Amino acid sequence: MAVQSPKFGIIGCGNIARFHFEGLRKAGAEVVHVVDRREDVADRYVKEFGAKFSTDYRALLRNPEVSVVTILTSSQYHYPMAMEALAAGKDVVCEKTMMDCADEAEAVAKRAAETGQLFFTAYMKRFFPAAIKAKELVPRLGTLFSAQVRAYQQWGNYYDIEPGAAVSTMPLDNYGGAIIKCAGSHMIDMTLYLLGRPASVYAHVDYVPGTAFDRKATALLEYDCGLAVSLEAATHPLKRIGYERNSWDEFIQINGVNGRLELFTVKWDEPENNPALLIHYDNETETTTEHRFGCVNPFDVEMEYMVRCLQDRVQGSPSAVDGFNVDLVIESMVESSKRRAPLTFDWRGL
Ligand SMILES: NC(=O)c1ccc[n+]([C@@H]2O[C@H](COP(=O)([O-])OP(=O)(O)OC[C@H]3O[C@@H](n4cnc5c(N)ncnc54)[C@H](O)[C@@H]3O)[C@@H](O)[C@H]2O)c1
Known part of the structure; x- marks a missing residue:
């Protein structure tokens, strides 16, 4: 079977985003779609990766070119974005903490397991x-x-x-x-x-x-x-x-x-x-x-590792269950x- 390179769609271009973009750049990964409410904070990444830009994350989820969605927004949006990304058939990389509560984390981890899509919680340390x-x-x-x-x-x-x-x-x-x-x-x-x-x-x-x-x-x-x-x-x-x-x-x-x-x-x-x-x-x-x-x-090592897992279709860790574990503790x-x-x-x- 031909290896499929992951194509990233990134939601959120704030504080943490530069580490994800830099790690993905170093890993040679493609970023095809970038979302933020603010165009000014996304602009440099959109240009660097030659990506599409939207202010609405659902436009990114509808983009068939995107195979993996990276969620870098404040935490209250992690749950709807993760659930909708899984429903749209995407793999997910989600910043920590994975969700706002253990019930949400449990639901996401169970949904990811049901769909067989890959899910990583980005505890980079x-x-x-x-x-x-x-x-x-x-x-x-x-x-x-x-x-x-x-x-x-x-x-x-x-x-x-x-x-x-x-x-x-x-x-x-x-x-x-x-x-x-x-x-x-x-x-x-x-x-x-x-x-x-x-x-x-x-x-x-x-x-x-x-x-x-x-x-x-x-x-x-x-x-x-x-x-x-x-x-x-x-x-x-x-x-x-x-x-x-x-x-x-x-x-x-x-x-x-x-x-x-x-x-x-x-x-x-x-x-x-x-x-x-x-x-x-x-x-x-x-x-x-x-x-x-x-x-x-560690972000560079993390991004390189996750890109490899996505390419090889391997659910590495930290996974959704690892994210749930922390939320529950x-x-x-x-x-x-x-x-x-x-x-x-x-x-x-x-
Ligand atoms: N790994 C770490 O050490 C570490 C450090 C800092 C933050 N984080 C995590 O990273 C995530 C983001 O934190 P941050 O500090 O970058 O926050 P931030 O507020 O700096 O950035 C969030 C960005 O997302 C955008 N955004 C928010 N909601 C949106 C929506 N609904 N649609 C489109 N764009 C939206 C905002 O405009 C902003 O640019 C959080 O989950 C946080 O816990 C992790």
Whole structure:
């Protein structure tokens, strides 16, 4: 059978779009149709790829030339766009978080499975070479007994806010939540990628008083094997903390009876400044190895991988189910905190 090159239609040309377009350009992929409500933000991509332009995403879905739809809009549009793209017979690449809630994510994952079309949720941090190496090394740790996960981002001081002071609603409006959705989601995905699905969660979510703006979220994820993972996502005002001493403080540490892995990721929109770092301590040889890689942009690796999967008709990961997993963990953290009680995950047959 002749290999069919994917032909991309991209919806949304905002903040994240440049990484997708650049990755697709480097992968030699075709972009045939571009959509945004604003022509001015789409113009450079339309010209660069010689693509059609529309302001209405349904025009892109009707375009028979488009074989895969990339959804890069704010999160409240992910659900209708994904469902309509699948109904139109397209494969889908969707930015994170996949949907605004677990019910929507479940419906999309089930629909994608029914149609047999390919669906990718773009958690790009899995594509740092250091993260790929970490995945390879996890079995070397032997029986796992604990892990710590952190996603701290410098958004300013959200802890000394005067009662009644105005707080930006942008993350809530655009992304469906603040620190859990923006920072926590990535490291929840990383945790599930490296360690699999937990059995239950107990969480505390801390909001700016009087608002729905989550400024800190702390969770204990328990696994059937006895592994316990503590995870925290937080806004903070600390300018020089973290592995790069640039305020970006994001890592996962995994402890097993045979050793330890420490993975430090780097600032998402400046990955060319530093490589992500992986440290492996091996208890048999009593040696510590620092795995350092070139300054790779994980979006480039991700795009190249997804283009290859689309060409070969292979459902790689992160898939729609991976996107659902993260959405369910986030929703369960919020619910556990509200009830002040642990919750057992129901993975809904996915
Ligand atoms: N992977 C990451 O690290 C990362 C980082 C930032 C954002 N994101 C995700 O990327 C997505 C987009 O975020 P962003 O920061 O680029 O947002 P943005 O607001 O900068 O861009 C969204 C673009 O989509 C367009 N748009 C919105 N709704 C539309 C509609 N109905 N029809 C046509 N055009 C529409 C807007 O005009 C805008 O240009 C979100 O899901 C977000 O969570 C991921």
